Amino acid sequence: MIDSETVIRILHLEDSDLDAELVEAALDAIGRPYAVERVMDGPAFAAAAQPGRHDLILADFVLPTFDGLGALMVAQAQCPDTPFVFVSGTLGEETAVEALKNGAVDYITKQRLERLPRTVLRALAEAQAKHDKRLAEAALQSLNDTLEIRIVERTRELAASNAALQTQIVERERVEEALRLAQRLEAVGQLTSGVAHDFNNLLTVISGNIEFLAREVTGERSQRRLALMKGAADRGANLTAQLLAFSRRQRLAPTPVSLNQTVASMRDLLQSSMGGAVRIETTLHADLWPALVDATQIELVILNLAINARDAMAVGGSLTIETANVTVKAQPTRPEEPVPGEYVMVAISDTGTGMTPDVVKRVFEPFFTTKEVGKGSGLGLAQAYGFVKQSGGGIRIDTIVGEGTSIRVYLPRVTGRMEEFAPGPMPGVAVEAPAPGREAVLLVVDDDTAVREITVTRLSEAGHVVREAGSGLAALSSLEADPRVDLVVLDFAMPGMNGAEVASEIRKRWPGMPVLFVTGYADTTALMKVGAVGTDNIVQKPFRDGELERKVASALVNRTPSGLRLVSGSAGRS
Ligand SMILES: Nc1ncnc2c1ncn2[C@@H]1O[C@H](COP(=O)(O)OP(=O)(O)OP(=O)(O)O)[C@@H](O)[C@H]1O
Ligand SMILES: [Mg+2]
Structure with missing residues (x-):
């Protein structure tokens, strides 16, 4: 200057x-x-x-x-x-x-x-x-140069946050899709359970009356017709049972189960269901945790999955059943997937056709099938889904079109001590008949007159004294009028006061009076609230193979003595 x-x-x-x-x-x-x-x-x-x-x-x-x-x-x-x-x-x-x-x-x-x-x-x-101008120009130039760098940096930042946003959008869409799927299954579940419940009442009436008729009708042709009707009613009952399984309202009796044993014991059955063209291999983990599941239902699920695998391998192939202990860490991304935790896993894999993404999306929906009419009802995976979810587990499907499918079923492992699960008395074993000298008094409560009629007839024929009530309130006033009742046989789903409410009222006013629930479906949570969690005091509608009579007899033997028993005067019965 x-x-x-x-x-x-x-x-x-x-x-x-x-x-x-x-x-x-x-x-x-x-x-x-x-x-x-x-x-x-x-x-x-x-x-x-x-x-x-x-x-x-x-x-x-x-x-x-x-x-x-x-x-x-x-x-x-x-x-x-x-x-x-x-x-x-x-x-x-x-x-x-x-x-x-x-x-x-x-x-x-x-x-x-x-x-x-x-x-x-x-x-x-x-x-x-000139000098000043040059300085200014240089300053401008350097500003320009850094501007470019800044623009490059900013562009990079923007690109990065844009990529992050894209990932978020994809993630959100995935979550929403999963939610939609879950809600859809939930809605279908509610619908099916309602339908199944009503059908079970109808089937109870149909099957019961067929049974009564069969005892009266003598002609061979009529007997054959009745047998056909009985067969149809039984198929209907199977269908509603599958629907109830899907909607997670199935009655389950979880016990510690060694899935290795389950799979091993099913080998012959599986081999005969697969036919000659399918080779079966099993890979069973040596130190498999015991699973806490309903033993019969898990067998059904494995069988269903194996049959699906067979159907996907029309030209033959191999079916692999594998068991393993698995710790799931990832959060579920689809409704059927398990939440993080420790599970016993059984995987059924095939080398069949595989499934397209569109099929995978819908496989758990009841009645979704790609099979010909008469070949599949589309309930197998729906049932597996409901059962596994109700049991506290999950399912994962891995499938590649043209290569095969692997379906992994995750089941809760037994936590706590095994002794807690010591098996109770086996249902169906012979029970003592009521003490001689006095017939047991039963109160049958059901709002459906036709169903009640069947129940009453069966129990009367079994040798009991039967009183009736058409509603919860009617049952309570009947008990008030005369409390000398050995067992209340109570429908669970009733308008007005439902079975659970009636049961807790009975428990309050007449403690010790045994209650046996009869239900078209088992609303497990509601039943749990009233303490009726065992399978022994629930009877499923429609009645099968004398289950009602057996459980009534069993409840009469197992009931705890109470003040009311004084009335009966038979202290020996407990
Ligand atoms: N292992 C598999 N490989 C290829 N596709 C399968 C497999 N398992 C299921 N699927 C597909 O999923 C659909 C639904 O299966 P799901 O078991 O629920 O019903 P289904 O087998 O068709 O009938 P159902 O089991 O009631 O007899 C099948 O129709 C089939 O398209
Ligand atoms: Mg199937």
Whole structure:
């Protein structure tokens, strides 16, 4: 920065001492400090003309061994930023123009040295302006350069957050899809369980009456017709049982099960269901944890999965059943998948057709099948899904079209001590008949008259004294009027006061009075609330193979003695 205090550094090319003095005298008129480095010939000038060393160059035009234009060229080459002014005796117009063209900023004749101060100041100001401009340009350039870097960085940041956002969107869509699937299955489950419940009541009436008729009808043809009807009713009952399994309202009796044993014991059955073209291999883990599941249902599930595998291997192949202890760490991404935890796994894999993504999406829906009419009802996997979920496990499907399918079933492992699961008395074993001398009095409570009629008839035929009530309230007033009842046989789903409410009222007012639930489905949570969790005090509708009679007899034997028993006077019965 040039200011009035700064010394102006001048390189002066001049061979004449006198002229040099005249020039300096003219410079004095600037009124600012200055320092002159004087040189007299080419080599000295070339040595002195260094960038940044001077603020200004003054040069004579005609020298004995050198000339002004030569000096100008040296200056242009070595210190192009230092302003160059000719101070010369005579300078023709042409030469002057030539000089300016070549980069001199001005020229002054020695006859008019009074112009020198102004010229010097202007040259310095222009040089300063040029310098400032260059600085500004450099600053701008560097700003531009960093701007590019900043843009590149910012673009990269944006791209990264965009990618993150995309991942989030995909993840959200996946979660929403899983939720939709779960809700769909849930809705279908509610619907099916409602339908199944009503059908079970109808089937109870149908099967019961078929049974009664079969005892009365003698003709062979009529008997055959009744047998056909019975078969159809049984198939209906199987179907509703599958629907209930899907909607997770199946009655389950979880016990510790060695799945290795289950698989081993099913080998013959599986081999005969597979036919000759399918090879069966088993890989059973040696130290398999016991699973806590319903032993019969898990067999059904394995059989169902094996039959699906067989159907997918029409031309033959191999079926592999594998067991393993598995710790699941990942969160489920589909409704059927297990939540993190420890599981006993059984995997059924085939080398069959595999499934397309569209099929996989729907396999758990009841009635979804790709098989011909009559070949599949589409309930196998729905049943497996409901059962496994109700048991607290999960399922995973891995499938590749054209290569095969592997379905892994995760079941809860037994936690806690094994003794807690010591088997109770086997259902169905012969139970003691009620003590002789007095018939047991039963109160049958059911809002459905036709169903109640079947229940009452069966139990009367089994030798019990049966009272009836068409609602929970009616049952309570009947008990109030006469509490001499040995067992209440209570329908679970009734309008108004439901079975659970009636049971807890009975428990309050007549503690110790045993209750046997009859249900078209087992709403496990509600039944658990009233303490009826064992399978012994629940009878499934429609009644099968004398289950009602057996459980009634069993409840009469197992009931705890209570104040009411005094009425019966048979202290020996407990
Ligand atoms: N191992 C498998 N390989 C290829 N496709 C399969 C396999 N298991 C199931 N599927 C497909 O899933 C559909 C549904 O199976 P699911 O077991 O629920 O019903 P289904 O076998 O058709 O009838 P059901 O089991 O009631 O007799 C099948 O129709 C089939 O398309
Ligand atoms: Mg199937």
